[in-house]
Structure formats: structure tokens, C-alpha cells
Amino acid sequence: MSVTILAVCLLAALLELDTTYAFQLTLSRGIIAGPLFALITGNYEAGIQAGIFTELLFADVSPLGAILPPSATICCAITVALSSMGIEMCYAFLVAVFGSLLFIRTERHVRKQRVQLLPGWEERLLQQPGKINRIIFFELGACFLINFVLISLFIGASGAFMRWLQPHIPLRAFFACQFAFMAVPWIGLASLVPEFRLKMR
Amino acid sequence: MKFTQQFSFFWRSFFLQTGWNYLRYQSLGLLFVMWPFLKKLYSQDKDAIPSVVSRYLAVFNTQPVMASFCFGALAKQEEYIVNAPNLNETNEEILEWNAIKRGLSITTASIGDRLFWGTLKPLTLLLALFVWLVLGVHVFELQPENSLPLLYIAAGSIAAFLSFNTIALFVKWEGIKISYTAPVNGCFGLTSFDWNRTIYNAKKIGLVLTVGLILMGIYYYLRDFQRSIDVQFVTRAVIIVFFVCISFITRRLRIPNMYLYLSAAAVFNLVCYL
Numbered sequence: 001m002s003v004t005i006l007a008v009c010l011l012a013a014l015l016e017l018d019t020t021y022a023f024q025l026t027l028s029r030g031i032i033a034g035p036l037f038a039l040i041t042g043n044y045e046a047g048i049q050a051g052i053f054t055e056l057l058f059a060d061v062s063p064l065g066a067i068l069p070p071s072a073t074i075c076c077a078i079t080v081a082l083s084s085m086g087i088e089m090c091y092a093f094l095v096a097v098f099g100s101l102l103f104i105r106t107e108r109h110v111r112k113q114r115v116q117l118l119p120g121w122e123e124r125l126l127q128q129p130g131k132i133n134r135i136i137f138f139e140l141g142a143c144f145l146i147n148f149v150l151i152s153l154f155i156g157a158s159g160a161f162m163r164w165l166q167p168h169i170p171l172r173a174f175f176a177c178q179f180a181f182m183a184v185p186w187i188g189l190a191s192l193v194p195e196f197r198l199k200m201r
Numbered sequence: 202m203k204f205t206q207q208f209s210f211f212w213r214s215f216f217l218q219t220g221w222n223y224l225r226y227q228s229l230g231l232l233f234v235m236w237p238f239l240k241k242l243y244s245q246d247k248d249a250i251p252s253v254v255s256r257y258l259a260v261f262n263t264q265p266v267m268a269s270f271c272f273g274a275l276a277k278q279e280e281y282i283v284n285a286p287n288l289n290e291t292n293e294e295i296l297e298w299n300a301i302k303r304g305l306s307i308t309t310a311s312i313g314d315r316l317f318w319g320t321l322k323p324l325t326l327l328l329a330l331f332v333w334l335v336l337g338v339h340v341f342e343l344q345p346e347n348s349l350p351l352l353y354i355a356a357g358s359i360a361a362f363l364s365f366n367t368i369a370l371f372v373k374w375e376g377i378k379i380s381y382t383a384p385v386n387g388c389f390g391l392t393s394f395d396w397n398r399t400i401y402n403a404k405k406i407g408l409v410l411t412v413g414l415i416l417m418g419i420y421y422y423l424r425d426f427q428r429s430i431d432v433q434f435v436t437r438a439v440i441i442v443f444f445v446c447i448s449f450i451t452r453r454l455r456i457p458n459m460y461l462y463l464s465a466a467a468v469f470n471l472v473c474y475l
Binding site for chain 1: 215216218219220221222223224225226229230232233236239240250251254255258262265266310314318319320322323325326327329330333338340341342348349351354355357358361362365366369404405407408411412414415418437440441444445446448449451452453457458459461462463465466469470472473474
């Protein structure tokens with residue numbers, strides 16, 4: 001794995017914290033994360049395209065209540081990283097959507113596992129409430145590490161697999177993926193109309 | 202409320218969701234936000250701290266920006282608890298505290314979800330897309346081999362980032378102060394903004410921008426193909442119209458966009474091989 005890809009993974013793990021665990025300054029949004037990843041790889045157009053397409057595709061799922069939407073950061077990171085490895089954007093984006101869906105499942109599992117740790121933390125906090133700072137920053141560090149490991153593993157594995165697979169993919173399949181990829185902004189924009197219309201008073 | 206206290210709530214509120222879990226949601230984050238205030242408030246009565254902490258460790262879940270209204274209101278009520286003259290009054294104030302925590306978290310979550318996630322986020326996305334289109338970045342069909350200036354790339358992102366965060370951080374900062382100083386019968390300052398009208402107007406703007414963007418997309422598409430209307434043009438036009446129509450249907454059926462995209466990729470592959 002090159003230094004560039006490693007840097008993308010590090011930034012993705014950091015930005016993913018912004019989704020839920022820290023700040024929520026929307027740095028993890030596709031339209032912001034995509035260009036940021038592009039700054040690392042140098043392919044600005046791939047970054048901006050990944051960002052816009054991701055944001056439009058996931059625009060219909062909001063983090064309401066305990067709903068866990070697919071991660072735009074992960075999707076952008078995988079798309080930009082695979083694209084910089086020489087994978088066509090239409091394939092990179094398809095793999096990235098699967099990757100972000102897989103990431104939701106892992107994230108859900110992590111949150112369930114945190115429930116197991118909760119009684120121990122609560123007991124410690126009742127005796128020494130000042131430990132809350134340590135628990136919070138331990139959690140942040142743990143989340144960052146988990147994110148980094150998962151993203152690196154997925155990008156490493158899928159990148160190697162796609163580099164092997166790409167030369168064998170027939171032209172027909174390429175056009176099929178290209179057409180589906182081309183439809184993404186239109187799917188996203190069309191879904192925004194009811195998003196604004198349905199909730200009017 | 203002193204500036205340092207308000208700043209402490211504000212800064213710590215960025216970590217409200219750290220430790221989010223399916224059992225008590227943001228309880229750890231709430232304690233983290235309130236701890237410096239509680240430590241100072243109960244500096245004379247350290248024996249009371251475990252029971253106070255256990256109240257904060259109970260279930261709490263709300264929208265992270267609007268949570269600031271809960272911090273101010275809970276801090277004010279906590280002061281009433283400390284200053285209660287006798288045990289009965291203390292117990293009554295604690296009951297009131299629990300009611301405020303529950304009621305206010307639900308109300309702020311409802312407003313925050315509709316305003317920030319349901320309206321402002323898609324609205325700032327549209328703003329970014331418009332900025333990019335105005336700068337000549339063809340957001341519908343970018344060609345990765347074309348080179349764009351870095352400033353053009355950053356412009357849309359910066360527009361979205363600043364427009365969302367200016368409003369979010371303003372509400373977060375003011376929410377702490379307003380809810381702390383507002384009278385109890387003033388809904389902890391929530392009535393100082395006309396949330397419904399704001400959301401309604403923002404949605405109207407969003408609808409106009411979305412329709413405008415679709416029309417602009419069609420214009421860009423037609424402009425690119427002015428010179429030759431061939432099979433490729435017709436195929437792509439049919440695909441676009443088909444997806445615009447079908448995404449209206451899938452939205453009504455509550456099928457997420459990503460599944461429509463994945464199905465499209467699968468169907469196109471099947472069609473290509475038939």
C-alpha cells in the first residue's frame with residue numbers, strides 16, 4: 001500500500017469521527033470529504049465527482065434518531081483511493097457503495113459491543129466522575145483505530161482484487177457500470193424533490 | 202451565565218455523541234458536557250455527586266446541535282436543586298429536572314432533525330452544486346482527465362461548509378444562553394425562534410433550487426450534444442428520464458437511492474448480456 005493510499009485511509013478514519021463521535025461539523029459529507037481526499041491523491045476531478053455522486057446518492061437517508069446512514073466519507077475514500085490505483089471510476093464507485101454498506105454493519109456491531117462496556121464505565125464514573133474525560137478520549141482513540149484498520153483493510157483488499165479483475169472485465173460490463181454510474185446524479189436530484197416537497201406544512 | 206461557562210458547554214458539546222450506544226445513547230456525552238459545571242456546583246457537597254452523576258447517566262438522546270438548549274435548561278434546573286431549602290423541595294426539583302430532560306430532548310430532537318438533517322443539509326448541497334455550476338464545473342458528468350483549478354474545487358465545499366456551520370454553530374452557542382436565561386413558561390427559549398416558518402421557507406427555497414438544478418442539468422446535457430444527435434444521445438436521454446421517473450416511485454416506496462443504483466448496475470449488466 002502506497003503512502004498516498006495510507007494517507008487517504010488516515011484522513012478517512014479521522015473524518016469518519018466527524019460523522020457521529022466528534023464535532024459534527026459536516027467535514028464527513030461527501031462534497032467536503034471528496035475534495036479533501038483529492039488533495040492527497042492529486043486527482044481533483046475524481047475527488048469532486050466522488051463527493052458529489054456520494055452525497056447525492058445518500059441524500060435520502062438522514063441520521064434521524066438511531067438510524068445509521070451509509071458513510072459518505074468511507075464511500076469517497078474508497079472511490080478516490082481505488083481511482084488513484086488506476087481503477088475506472090464506475091467500478092471504484094460501485095465497490096465503494098458496497099464498502100460503505102459493509103461499514104454500517106461493522107459500525108452497528110461496534111455500537112452493540114459498547115453496550116457491554118457501559119456497566120463497567122458507569123460503575124467507575126459513579127465512584128470517580130472525573131474519569132469521564134479519559135473515557136471519552138479513550139473512545140475517540142478506539143473509534144479512530146477501528147476506522148483506520150477497517151478502511152485500510154477494505155481498500156487494500158478491494159484495490160488488489162479490482163486491479164486483478166479490471167483487465168478481465170468485458171466491454172459490455174464496463175458500459176453497463178458506466179450507464180449506472182451516469183444515472184447517479186439524476187437519481188439523487190430526483191429524490192431531493194420529494195425530500196423538500198413532502199415535509200412542507 | 203458567564204462566558205467561560207458557556208464556552209465550556211459549547212466546546213464540550215462537540216463530543217456529545219462520543220460513546221454513543223444502543224442502551225443509553227448520548228448519556229456519557231451528556232455527563233462529559235456537564236461535568237465541569239457539576240463539579241463546581243457541588244464543590245461544597247461532594248457526597249451528593251454519585252446520585253447527581255447517576256441522573257446524568259440515564260438515557261439521553263437528541264439532535265447534537267439542538268442539544269445546547271438541553272444543556273442550558275438542565276444547568277438552570279440543577280441550580281434550583283442545589284438551592285432547594287428542604288428535602289421535599291429537592292425531590293420535587295429533581296422530578297422537574299427529569300421531566301425537563303425527557304421533554305426537551307424529544308422536542309429539540311424533532312426540531313433539529315427537521316431543520317438540520319432534513320432541510321439545511323440538502324439545501325447546502327444544492328448551494329454547493331450551484332456554486333460549482335456557476336464556476337463552470339460540470340457536476341453531472343465530470344471527465345477525470347480534465348484539470349480544474351484548486352480554487353474551483355474548493356469553492357463549492359467551502360460554500361456548503363460555511364453556510365451549514367454558520368447557522369449550526371450560532372444555534373448551538375445561542376441555545377445554551379437562551380435556555381439558561383429563559384423563563385420556565387417560555388419553553389426554555391425554544392419559542393424565541395419561529396422554527397416552523399424557518400423550515401417551511403427553507404424547504405420552499407430547496408424545492409425551487411432542486412427543480413432549477415434539474416433544468417440546468419438538462420440544459421448542460423443538451424448543450425453538450427448540440428452538434429450530433431445520435432444513438433448514444435438518445436440512449437442516455439432515455440436512461441436519464443427513466444431514472445428521474447423511477448426515483449420518484451422508489452422514494453414513495455421508501456427504497457433508498459443506493460439500492461436503486463445497485464439494482465441499475467445489475468440490470469444493465471444483465472441487459473448487456475442478453
